[in-house]
Amino acid sequence: MASPAVDDYLKTIYHHTEWQPDRITPSQLALELGLAPSSVTEMVQKLAAQGLVTHRPYGPVSLTEAGELRAAAVIRRHRLIETWLVREFDYTWDEVHDEAEVLEHTVSDRLLDGIDARLGHPSFDPHGDAIPDAAGHVNREPFVALGDAVPGHRGRVLRISDRDPALLRLLDDAGLRPGTRVEVRDASTLVLDGAPLDLPDGAARAVWLSA
Known part of the structure; x- marks a missing residue:
């Protein structure tokens, strides 16, 4: 059954393990969604009953195949x-995330297909995150987080997290x-x-490079 709340849960679980x-x-899910742990526990149990996630008490949450397909669609x-x-x-x-949060629940499939075609079927969004195709598949090359890259590592910036709009503006002004x-001198340079x-x-926690 279509539900923005369910979709938000699945999307958050999916996104957590992308990078x-x-x-x-x-507890991490509750923090990400800004909800009480008790509310999250109740919803996770409902998602498990619907076959969308797997979960054991006090353990992590994983998407099932059905849950991953639905999350990829969102x-x-x-x-x-x-x-x-x-x-x-x-x-x-740095402006698009909140707008997309609203529109993703209202745009029709027909309009979405038209948007995809008009844009030339892009594989990545403006932040470098992979856009799943209609079947839920993504193309993602090997990567390393900037904070884990060794000095002297050379690569392309693959992705910059959209979590902090102010940081996005600073990195954009710097040409990143x-x-x-780029070449890594250290985690801050x-x-x-x-x-x-x-x-x-x-920045070290927000930038990913090609491996």
Whole structure:
């Protein structure tokens, strides 16, 4: 049954393991969603009863195949809408997340297919996150978080988290976007176009590079 609340849970669980391997715990899920742990526990039990997640008491939560397909569909809607707003309506990449949160629950499948076709079937959103195709498949190359990259590592910026709009604006002003080629000097300094770039606080946890 269609439910924005269910979709938000599935989307959050899906997103948690996109760029790191650890499964999400109920307490982390409660923190991400801004809800009371008791409410999250109750909803996780309902999702498990619907065959959308697997969960054991006090353990992490995982999507089932059905849950992953549904989550990928919601993620696809969100990221296509973000890409559409940036390309067609001159939104900046730090402005689109909240708009997409609203529109993902209201845009029809027909309109979404039209948006996808108009954009040329993009594989990535403005932040570098993969856009699942209609079957839920994604293409994602090997990656390393900036905070885990060794000095001297060279690669392209694959993804910048959209969690902090202020950080996105700072990195954009510095010329750092998905596709930018950099060399790692340390977790707080990159070499960009031959010149050192001192990164703002939080960047090491928000930037992913090609491995």
